[in-house]
Amino acid sequence: MSENEFDVIVIGGGPGGYVCAIRCAQSGLATACIEGRGALGGTCLNVGCIPSKALLHASHLYHESRSNFRTMGIMGDPPSVDLARMMTYKGDTISQNTAGIEFLFKKNKVTYIKGWGRMSGDGQVLVGESSYRAKNVVIATGSEPSSLQAVPVDEKRIVTSTGALALEAIPERMAVIGAGVIGLELGSVYARLGSKVTVIEYLNEITPGLDKDICKAFRRALSKQGLKFVLGAEVTGVKDSGEYSTLTYALRKSSSEKELDAEVVLVATGRKPFVDGLGFTECGGKLNDHGQIVTDAKWRTSIEGVFAIGDVIAGPMLAHKAEDEGMAVADSIAGKAGHVNYDVIPGVIYTAPEVAYVGKTEDQLKDEGTAYRVGTFPFMGNARAKSMFMGEGFVKLLADAESDRILGCHVLGPTAGELIHEVCVAMEFGASAEDLALTCHAHPTCSEAVREAALACGLGAIHA
Ligand code: NAI
Numbered sequence: 458m459s460e461n462e463f464d465v466i467v468i469g470g471g472p473g474g475y476v477c478a479i480r481c482a483q484s485g486l487a488t489a490c491i492e493g494r495g496a497l498g499g500t501c502l503n504v505g506c507i508p509s510k511a512l513l514h515a516s517h518l519y520h521e522s523r524s525n526f527r528t529m530g531i532m533g534d535p536p537s538v539d540l541a542r543m544m545t546y547k548g549d550t551i552s553q554n555t556a557g558i559e560f561l562f563k564k565n566k567v568t569y570i571k572g573w574g575r576m577s578g579d580g581q582v583l584v585g586e587s588s589y590r591a592k593n594v595v596i597a598t599g600s601e602p603s604s605l606q607a608v609p610v611d612e613k614r615i616v617t618s619t620g621a622l623a624l625e626a627i628p629e630r631m632a633v634i635g636a637g638v639i640g641l642e643l644g645s646v647y648a649r650l651g652s653k654v655t656v657i658e659y660l661n662e663i664t665p666g667l668d669k670d671i672c673k674a675f676r677r678a679l680s681k682q683g684l685k686f687v688l689g690a691e692v693t694g695v696k697d698s699g700e701y702s703t704l705t706y707a708l709r710k711s712s713s714e715k716e717l718d719a720e721v722v723l724v725a726t727g728r729k730p731f732v733d734g735l736g737f738t739e740c741g742g743k744l745n746d747h748g749q750i751v752t753d754a755k756w757r758t759s760i761e762g763v764f765a766i767g768d769v770i771a772g773p774m775l776a777h778k779a780e781d782e783g784m785a786v787a788d789s790i791a792g793k794a795g796h797v798n799y800d801v802i803p804g805v806i807y808t809a810p811e812v813a814y815v816g817k818t819e820d821q822l823k824d825e826g827t828a829y830r831v832g833t834f835p836f837m838g839n840a841r842a843k844s845m846f847m848g849e850g851f852v853k854l855l856a857d858a859e860s861d862r863i864l865g866c867h868v869l870g871p872t873a874g875e876l877i878h879e880v881c882v883a884m885e886f887g888a889s890a891e892d893l894a895l896t897c898h899a900h901p902t903c904s905e906a907v908r909e910a911a912l913a914c915g916l917g918a919i920h921a
Pocket residue numbers: 505506605634635636637638639640642657658659660664665690691692693724725726727728773774775804805806807
């Protein structure tokens with residue numbers, strides 16, 4: 458095999474692509490990964506999940522220092538924010554992680570090709586002047602923000618998540634368009650740092666698609682933290698008023714037009730698949746009406762020997778979904794069984810309190826006519842949560858009325874993003890609510906709330 462020939466070329470070095478490349482190499486396949494951004498880790502590591510978690514962590518501690526420190530007897534002047542330093546901490550967190558992936562590539566003998574890849578047919582991929590070839594090509598090119606035509610982004614004052622993660626000053630007022638994951642996570646960051654944050658959402662509730670009880674309680678929790686919500690409103694335009702921008706939005710119920718001034722406008726209205734310059738359609742590849750690459754159950758595209766995974770195909774745009782597809786497609790290429798259980802993919806919103814969910818919502822079960830039982834347990838009944846001032850929220854477990862098999866779980870509360878995984882494992886093993894309820898959970902932990910919700914599906918919770 459010449460040095461430009463491989464068993465597998467992965468285009469894109471985000472969570473889907475780099476995991477796929479490492480897994481291919483672990484199976485003994487000669488593997489290259491092409492990435493044009495200059496750093497591995499994709500959107501998630503460079504301008505998404507990881508930097509936003511760094512800012513969420515820092516701003517949460519700042520908020521705690523101002524709200525709960527004195528109550529716990531931690532005295533002294535409340536700290537102030539040096540945003541430049543906070544951004545340096547965020548940058549260090551990113552670079553440590555991107556360097557970590559480069560190390561993993563070297564360790565696993567994955568060839569890292571720097572540049573933008575362009576498919577030219579027959580397994581050939583061009584990067585600048587160089588040409589590479591592989592029997593298998595995996596497209597893992599991810600997604601990009603899908604902004605609104607009426608609100609042109611400059612990444613300074615009208616920003617997507619990318620610009621919001623790199624602001625030079627804390628805005629006095631921030632308008633967030635879209636009450637989805639990005640809008641609420643980054644809106645929370647700036648609200649904690651002192652901005653007056655108003656979120657404008659087209660639909661009548663925040664976080665569309667989530668369990669309705671969670672949505673309501675989540676909105677109440679964020680409102681208490683100072684976020685303002687305008688629901689059922691469509692943003693129709695923006696004008697530059699010098700120091701600030703003026704957004705116009707129409708209330709869908711009354712069609713009345715309103716205005717909102719803000720120093721920074723965050724456009725968080727979703728993301729779209731990224732295939733620009735890839736040469737996929739020019740090689741005969743098929744996209745669907747949403748611009749996603751069409752794949753079959755084994756992630757094969759319409760071009761022989763070309764696979765696609767992650768945000769660029771259908772399904773939730775989540776780093777861990779892409780990672781799982783990356784591993785599964787690598788296993789398929791290596792002749793093993795590659796499998797993703799799309800029924801058990803958790804979702805997490807990293808606000809405080811956190812939101813986490815897996816499986817069916819109550820509405821989905823009603824719509825499909827499944828008889829179910831609900832067990833809920835409030836964190837107010839959990840000693841550990843209360844000791845941390847985190848008694849807000851609850852666990853809601855849904856189980857089949859006849860078999861008791863767990864069908865879904867929805868959590869609003871402390872460490873929800875960690876708690877959800879015991880339910881994921883339980884679901885993978887086809888466990889019943891009683892299985893969870895009879896599993897010993899250490900005391901005092903927040904995880905006891907999950908057990909109590911499982912008990913509530915049967916005879917009843919103990920501490921409710
Ligand atoms: P999203 O799809 O979650 O939410 C966008 C919201 O904008 C929707 O509620 C929609 O109704 C609203 N909207 C659209 N047009 C509007 C208009 N003209 N006026 C008012 N509201 C409007 O999209 P988001 O938050 O941008 O996230 C993009 C993707 O990134 C999602 O798929 C998300 O799952 C993923 N992501 C996941 C994270 C996590 O797992 N923690 C973190 C960040 C992003």
